[in-house]
Amino acid sequence: xxxxxxxxxxxxxxxxxxxxxxxxxxxxxxxxxxxxxxxxxxxxxxxxxxxxxxxxxxxxxxxxxxxxxxxxxxxxxxxxxxxxxxxxxxxxxxxxxxxxxxxxxxxxxxxxxxxxxxxxxxxxxxxxxxxxxxxxxxxxxxxxxxxxxxxxxxxxxxxxxxxxxxxxxxxxxxxxxxxxxxxxxxxxxxxxxxxxxxxxxxxxxxxxxxxxxxxxxxxxxxxxxxxxxxxxxxxxxxxxxxxxxxxxxxxxxxxxxxxxxxxxxxxxxxxxxxxxxxxxxxxxxxxxxxxxxxxxxxxxxxxxxxxxxxxxxxxxxxxxxxxxxxxxxxxxxxxxxxx
Amino acid sequence: xxxxxxxxxxxxxxxxxxxxxxxxxxxxxxxxxxxxxxxxxxxxxxxxxxxxxxxxxxxxxxxxxxxxxxxxxxxxxxx
Numbered sequence: 001x002x003x004x005x006x007x008x009x010x011x012x013x014x015x016x017x018x019x020x021x022x023x024x025x026x027x028x029x030x031x032x033x034x035x036x037x038x039x040x041x042x043x044x045x046x047x048x049x050x051x052x053x054x055x056x057x058x059x060x061x062x063x064x065x066x067x068x069x070x071x072x073x074x075x076x077x078x079x080x081x082x083x084x085x086x087x088x089x090x091x092x093x094x095x096x097x098x099x100x101x102x103x104x105x106x107x108x109x110x111x112x113x114x115x116x117x118x119x120x121x122x123x124x125x126x127x128x129x130x131x132x133x134x135x136x137x138x139x140x141x142x143x144x145x146x147x148x149x150x151x152x153x154x155x156x157x158x159x160x161x162x163x164x165x166x167x168x169x170x171x172x173x174x175x176x177x178x179x180x181x182x183x184x185x186x187x188x189x190x191x192x193x194x195x196x197x198x199x200x201x202x203x204x205x206x207x208x209x210x211x212x213x214x215x216x217x218x219x220x221x222x223x224x225x226x227x228x229x230x231x232x233x234x235x236x237x238x239x240x241x242x243x244x245x246x247x248x249x250x251x252x253x254x255x256x257x258x259x260x261x262x263x264x265x266x267x268x269x270x271x272x273x274x275x276x277x278x279x280x281x282x283x284x285x286x287x288x289x290x291x292x293x294x295x296x297x298x299x300x301x302x303x304x305x306x307x308x309x310x311x312x313x314x315x316x317x318x319x320x321x322x323x324x325x326x327x328x329x330x331x332x333x334x335x336x337x338x339x
Numbered sequence: 340x341x342x343x344x345x346x347x348x349x350x351x352x353x354x355x356x357x358x359x360x361x362x363x364x365x366x367x368x369x370x371x372x373x374x375x376x377x378x379x380x381x382x383x384x385x386x387x388x389x390x391x392x393x394x395x396x397x398x399x400x401x402x403x404x405x406x407x408x409x410x411x412x413x414x415x416x417x418x
Binding site: 038225226227229230233234265269272273 | 374380395
């Protein structure tokens with residue numbers, strides 16, 4: 001029988017500093033009403049000075065391992081996949097230091113770069129490690145510190161993004177048991193790569209001297225909101241439909257759809273396009289903003305804690321992000337207790 | 340106005356909280372205070388309602404409802 005990847009642990013971490021809309025309104029031309037009406041976001045958390053992405057990832061990873069060990073999961077993990085847009089360094093990857101600090105020894109560890117779709121791509125990588133027999137268990141972490149790449153003067157991105165981390169443990173199991181990931185639908189469209197971008201600091205526009213560029217360096221995260229909005233709605237709803245179909249489910253049979261927490265109006269538009277009640281889409285972004293690759297595990301834990309997502313629920317996960325990238329998968333929610 | 344117009348007005352009522360009497364064919368989206376995200380939402384809703392494909396620019400802030408109706412009617416209906 002095929003080795004399925006079974007979700008058996010869930011852990012999250014948010015930094016302690018909460019920043020409300022009124023806090024932003026004190027330094028930017030914005031207001032609580034402006035931010036809420038356009039995004040649904042009320043506050044976000046920011047990493048403390050000196051707190052890096054790996055620091056958040058270790059906290060969430062430790063909790064996910066604890067959650068797994070208290071349930072049907074293994075003690076530890078054979079591999080670490082870290083999805084992030086904001087690694088500690090541009091070289092090397094952040095996952096190895098996370099694995100070491102978690103005491104996992106010399107396990108394989110690597111980063112996945114798919115921006116806000118990173119967690120779905122990370123799940124696919126983890127499921128692949130299990131299917132190929134490379135690992136019997138994988139820690140998949142989404143961790144972000146967008147506060148370090150946002151333009152202090154950009155009221156739209158600063159209102160939207162927050163820092164945070166979430167992680168799951170996948171273990172080898174049977175395709176028909178609760179928690180087994182269904183087929184992962186993934187996609188990309190590089191023709192839209194400039195719609196979500198940090199223009200400078202990579203090989204296209206390096207920072208270092210000797211590389212003359214006509215345009216001034218722009219080290220900040222940039223997003224073309226309107227085009228991203230439309231693409232996000234169309235890609236997430238279509239990917240969800242496809243993932244459901246490939247798992248033999250119809251969209252209307254899905255009890256809970258945990259979509260990347262980008263914007264409340266995007267969640268509503270996805271629900272409308274799928275002709276599903278908006279209530280089936282848990283909302284977490286009102287309290288944490290858009291945490292990019294961390295948003296799905298954070299939203300999962302919040303939905304479980306709130307009693308909205310319960311064992312046995314037919315569940316879909318979907319995300320859209322820079323690249324452009326998108327993805328979706330399905331699972332029957334397992335009896336996992338988030339830590 | 341015609342049936343297409345009535346259906347667009349129904350979308351505005353359902354999705355954006357307008358009353359039927361609030362809008363008239365000569366109103367621009369900007370006059371109706373639909374912001375850029377709302378125009379994207381309306382674009383998606385029109386596509387679903389009419390089974391047509393719209394570009395990002397088909398419904399502009401300065402378009403009147405009458406002009407938007409003509410744009411929608413000019414689009415081939417997907418099979």
